[in-house]
Amino acid sequence: MKLRDLLRKTPMRPDVAGEPPRLFDVAHGETTTFTTTPETFAELLAGTGTRSIQEQFLVLETLADEGRARPAEDGFEVTAEELARLSDDEAQLLRLPGRFTGHLEAAFRSTTTRPDFAVDLSLRTGRYPEPFRRTGAVVTLGLAQHAETYRLSPPALRALRAVEAHQRLSPAARTEARNMRVVAELQAAQRMAASQDPSTNDPHFDLDLRHFEQFTTRVPERVGVVVEPQDDGSLAIMPDVGVAPADLRQRWHQLPVDEDADGGVLRVGKELVLLDRERLAGVREVRRRPRIPKEQVREFLGAPGAFFDPDLVDVELRFSWLVAGLGRLAPVTFAQAADAGPEWISKEHGLTAPEVLAERPRTVSEHEEIEHTVAEAWERGEDVIPLGEDIVDISNRSRVEEALAVSRERVTRLGLEDAEDDVTDLVSAEEPSGPQVRVGWMLDDAEDLSERLRQAADNAALQRPVDYASLCRTPYPHQVEGIEWMARLMQASLDGADDDPARVRGALLADDMGLGKTFMTLAALAEAQRAERARTGSARPTLAVMPVALLENWLDELEATFGSFTGPFDDVVVLQGEGLAHYRTGRGRETAVNEDHLDHDGMVRRDVLPDLMRLRVGERFGDARLDRPGTLVLTTYDTIGRYQVSLAQVDWGTVVFDEAQALKNPDILRTRAAKALRARFKLLATGTPVENSLRDFWSLLDAAQPGLLGSWAQFRERWDAPMREATGERHAELGRALRAAVGPFMLRRVKEDHLDDLPPKILHTGEHARMMPPAQVQAYDDEIARYRAKAGTNGAMLGALQRLAQVSLHPGLVQDEVLADGVGAVDLSARTKVTVREILDGVRAAGEKAIVFASTKRMQRALALWLRDLYDVPVDIVNGDTPATGSEDSRVRRIRRFEQRPGFGVIIMSPLAVGVGLTVVGANHAIHLERHWNPAKEAQATDRVYRIGQTRPVHVYHPMAIHPDTGSFDVNLDRLLRSKIALKDAVVVPEAVTEDEVARAMGLA
Known part of the structure; x- marks a missing residue:
């Protein structure tokens, strides 16, 4: 209990x-x-x-x-x-001992090649070492009554543990690899101590490694994949741990053969590559499959997670390509390689001079994309980038920067003229809201397919009336429209051959948050089941994919919509936790393929494919199978990535992706896994079809209805680049033209247009901007002075922005002791003072409830303590680490407890943790104590309270801290966020504010 x-x-x-x-x-x-x-x-x-x-x-x-x-x-x-x-x-x-701020000293005996090699560590707080005893993270120095107890820092704890583990080894076990590992661990501890991470930074950590200082240690955060094309068309595969593959070919034997080893070290000249248990497992996973046969290359590029376990190997964004004939590693995303195909990757490439960067970009957006690619490559220490079919040498930074400067000047000079031409070409003279609007290029195959698809969707008709009597609640008029729109397209998807590119295959439900997308979707799924049963006497299984936090919500909605747990479905399965364990079969990972599973052409044998899958799918499992006809399966995005081989074998009727912005990046595993699922219809539901850029929008539509908007390259040229460069009415025209190009494949409505009984939403804009108290002004000025002293150094601007953001929230975030000072600390920040003393005091006087949005966890915790003291009410915190589901203390249950308590109440939430489907209509005050730099995320947070079921006026607040003498961080950020808001009827929603924009507004760049 x-x-x-x-x-x-x-x-x-x-x-x-x-x-x-x-x-x-x-x-x-x-x-x-x-x-x-x-x-x-x-x-x-x-x-x-x-x-x-x-x-x-x-x-x-x-x-x-x-x-x-x-x-x-x-x-x-x-x-x-x-x-x-x-x-x-x-x-x-927690009343723990103070941090150890003394010195650690290392003494080495013998050499690393001998079994009598040893390391001794001594600790001292004064002139001489003292005897010590370690108990976990606590160390006691001195003897008996003179002993002192301290709490170790993470680097000191790591160093002591490494030495203790080495001391426990027998002489026979002290091989060179084991001996070098303790040295590598000590170097890793040194690097931790010098890091910018406040949880590991230890300015007092002082460890002299003597002659071992000549070694450098690399601790890879991930294990990637190095791919090398072979003459026969196959691919050679090697682990990528940040070291040149040629240097590692003869060194893999240095790793321990024991499967239970807790890590290993590779010695490459004067460099040590330290692998923990997880990274060692990743290396073994890649080495298990050293070759991809020619026949499987395209399959590998499209779904690398089906070949290597994505929990161990980074197959998300990019992999390193060993360029044939050059011996250079080029960073390539799997999406780039899959689009180009084996024809490009098998070419012999020569290096292209960096001057090509001056002429290649045609638009500002293309230039910025190349600039970003170069910057990322330099950050990772790479000296080539792929550009179209070229491999560009970027090793000479001055030449690259000169070429990019020429490029920027050229595209900027031509930008306005190009944008004007784009608008003329893109927007026809016809009414842009009608179905006949078309872009102005000559029709090619892609445009012909888009037109055929729109016609098919326009011609879709309900084959039978919707059975609204079977629903336990009466839909609003806008919900009737939504249900019937989905039902028409789902029923139309049953027509046509599987391989017909012009068949209706999916749609995007992009309604504003709070209009009842889940309810409408369930009602439409019921109609799809009935329509298929009427045709064939049976219905395929249905799959709904969502963030784990929404599983409980879907179960609740099922019962509220149909009056029972299963509703119109024969069964409902939650493929998560215990449900996932129930449908797992066999041992090991789904992706564990070896040479015995391949035929003479190098293809996976059909007869062994069922043995490779790890879920009970297929008729051989009978009534115990997951994919029983008429079943609704609820699962998560992580699960479809982990079990993409099994789930891709199922013939789904409809697949629903809730909070589908999870598929906004076409390069990541979950998006590729989603596209690989077989279904007659795919419905993507999200209130934010664009979170960061139009690439998000293209990715969603490409998953729902492939071909509608062409390839990413085509979409970027026709829509993304012109819209980036257009402003004002031109931008709006392009938005309407793109909306027309999508046609009936997207339904987007906003609450204000369809919920007549929704109470008003009152934005208290600028009403709660207050002058900083003296302590906050001083802390702010100190950070500005610190930046000016370091201006021009690496990372100075970003560090200054982060600290100014913290100080503007509360000076205690850069002065730890202040947050622990009790309720009085509320008044040391303009933002917290106006939030508590004015806004929340007013909410309490009205007997209403409020959500305070803040993403910094230390602020969440301090604020909860202050509010409990001040108001004598329980104050829960809901953030990304709160259990999403399956717990008596999950996010949903904490929220429900908050709503059910009578009278005044406050709950503290991270704007990111509540951005997925949670409803909190028990509160009617939303206080954005800490602003999110993406207006779309902020709108998601506000809409937790402003949605169907809300009966009281909703108040939205943005407390701001004003500096008396200079433009403050809060004022500049607020202005930038306002500038990002777009027209509500356009496809585009607000874009995120970038750090560079804030830095320029603050005069830091």
Whole structure:
């Protein structure tokens, strides 16, 4: 039983003066436990208990939400690694020892090639080393009554553990590889200490590695794939760990053969490549399949996750291509390679001089894309990039920069003229909202296919009336329109041959958030089932893919729509957690293919394919199969990526992708897996068809109805580049023309046009901008001075922006001790002060509820403590680490508890965590304490409260901190966000503000 639901009744009590504060009992080890009595823990779950232990409880509960702690009986468990990572204010609240700020010294004996090689570490806080004892992340120095206890930093913990593990080895086990591994671990600890990550940075970590300083250590964050075309058309495959493949060919034997090894090290000259357990498994996974036969090359490029386990190998965005004849690695996305095909990748390439960059771009957007590609390549240390069919040498930075400068001047000079021509060509003289509007190019095959598709969709008609009587609720008029639009297209998809490119295959439901997309979709799916049963006597299974947080919501909607758990479906299966375990079969990974599974042509044998799949699909499993006729399967985006081979074998009737912006990137595994699914119809549902750029929109339509908008290259030339360069009415015209080109394959409505009974939404624009208190002004000025002192150095601008954003939210984010000062810290920030003292005080006076949106977790935690103290109410936090589903304390359940409590209430949410389908109409005040740089994300957050079911006026606030003497971060960001808002009837939604734009607005660039 979850006591939290039963016991939140009384307010938090202050500590009693004169009595020691009640605290968790702490027992240190490799896992540290924090425990208390059952009675006290029940009080804590109820939101009560004295302040000191309640502060500790909130820290531990937040850590558990983030996956950094584990709930235990009457307490929590925290690993040594996480204890070391705690910030100073978290550690202070938990009453942990202070950070060790002394010195570590290393002594080496013998050489790494000998079995008597050894490393000794000593610790000291004064002039001389002291005896010490480590217990997890805690170290005790000195003897008996003079002993002092400290908390180790992550680098110090890593160094001590590495040396201890090496000391436990027998002489026979101290091979050169094992000996070099401890050196590599110590170097990795050095690098951690010097990192910019505040959780690992340790300016006090001082370790002299003597002559081993001549070695450099590489710790790859991922294992990728190096692909080398062979003369016979096949591909040679090698692991990519950031070292030239030629240097590694003869060194793989250095890795341990033991499958249970917790890592390994590769020595390449003076470089050490340190692999942890996960990266070692990734290397083994790639080496398991060293060759892709010629016949499978195109399949591999389209779905590399079907060949290598995506949990171990990075097959998401790009892989390294060993360019034939050059021996150079070029970064190529799988989508680029798949589009080009084996014909391009098998060519002998010569290097193209960087001067080609001056002439190749035709538009500003093409120039910016190339500029971005070059910058990314340089950041990864690469010296070539693919450009069309060329491999461009970018090793000489000055020549590249000169060529890009020429390119930018040229495309900028021609930009306005080109944009004018684009508008003239793109928009016909006909009414742009009609179905006859067409772009002005000569019709080629792609345009002919687009026109045929639009005609097929226009001609789709309902084959039978919708059975609204079977629904448990009466749809609104706009929902009737949506249900019948989907039903027409779903029924039209049953016509035509599977391989007919002009067959209706899918659509995009892009309604504004809050219009009831899930309800409409379920009603339309019921009609699709009935239509197919009427034709054939049976119905194919249906698949619905969504973020894990929406599984509970879909189950609730099923019952609310049809009055039962299954509704019109023969069965409903949740392919997640226990449901996934039930339908798994066999051992190992789905992608584990070896040479025994291949025929003489190198193809996977049909007779072994069922044995490679890891889900019960196909008739051989009888009634135990997942894909039973008439079944609705609910699953997640991660699952379709992990089991794409199995799920791609199913003949689905309809596949629904909810919150389909998850498929906005065509290069990632889940998008390719989604496109590979076989279905008569694919419905993509999202309230934000564009989150960052028009590429998002193309990717969604390409998944729903391939061919409608042509290839990405065609779409970029015809729509993306002109719209980037157009402004004002030209931009609006292009938006309407693109909307017409999509035609009936997209339905997009906004709430204000269709919900007459929706209460008003009041935007309190600029009403809550307040002058910074003196402490905040000083902290802000200090950051500006810090930037000016470092201006021009690597990363100075980005670091300054991040710190100015933190200071503008609260100066305590750069001064840890301030956040732990209690309620008084509210008044040290203009934003928190106006949020609490004005906005929330007013909400409480009205007896209403509010959501405070903030993404910084330290701010979330501090604010929750302050509000519990001030208002004597439970204050939950919902962020990306809160369990999404399958828990008594999931996001949905926390929200429901918040809504069900009578009267005033506050809940703190991350705008990203609530951007997927959650409804919080119990609140009618949305306070954006921390702005998101993407207006689309901010709108998603606001629309959690402004949707069907809301009965009270909705108030939206944007607190701002104003600097008395200079344009502040908040003012500039607000202005930029406003500039991104587009017309509501265009396809385009607001684009994200970039760091460069903010930097220019702030005068930092």
